[in-house]
Amino acid sequence: MTENNEKKEAIFRLENILIKNMSLEMPENVVTPTFNATPTIKLELRNISRQLSRDNYYEVVLETTTKVLSGENVQLLVEISQGGIFYIENVEAKQRERLLNVHAPEMLYPYISQLLSDLMMRAGAPRIFLPPFNFRALHQKKLKAMEEQLSQEKGEKGTVS
Template sequence: MTEETNGATAPGADEGQQALKMQILAQFVRDMSFENMVAQKGLTSADVQPEMQVQVSLDAKKRQADNQYEVICKFKVTSNNKATNTALYLLELEYGGIFHIEGVPADQLHPFLLIECPRQLFPFVRRIVSDVTRDGGFPPFNLEMVDFVQLYRAELARRAEVQAASGEVAN
């Protein structure tokens, strides 16, 4: 019988299976842009009914060092005035992390990188988005928690659809 602690195999339980090890080595803003259309166009904030849209995309790649990976979370936050459909602001943020990961089976590494790693970075992204929108003269925008599992599944479904469509064209 194998004892498990936090999902990792206990030391000495099974020498063939390595315990999961994850460490965040660095975090950074790779790119950020905030466009305040209200200030640029000299609009007044009277009768503003903001409507928010958030788009999220993820990217991960292996680094040259053993067991190191870079994960980038890309957020695009758009705020429009619901009443007039005019843009209020646009925030684009690419936030990255460098992770040292050991003990994840090869077939589970891709979902781990695109689910668990962004989950670890998300609180920092949320704080940056809140601070930037507040410093831009708007109420702080607090991102709702992102379901990275659902996002991953949607991307797999999209890729399968594209592959199926390209397969049909090839036939």
């Protein structure tokens, strides 16, 4: 009787790309935004992941909020949620977390950047491409913050007054 000690091959693939939400608002001027010579642009980026009801399927969503300001006035507000469905099999929990928080967002990032650029151009606004973003560094920062919080909680539980 022989045992099969072969490790199954890890699988990680993008199954589908979808737009979950997209909105554009021009609060000041519906027809033509009145940008000054150098508008200020504020970008926010979030990453959300969750397991779907089917085994080994996960949804990862990148959300961006972009504000174009002329002085204090919001000239343009764009919110986009770009989603992806990923299939992950034969991967340990720690590696799966890294795939969902680093590699999946890296795959979706060019899509959300292009969508933002196209939408802003169609609104008559300055065309914006999202700058390069290091999801790996962000993930490491989150892990470090979680470790520090856990060590603080352990320290507080261990002290006796």
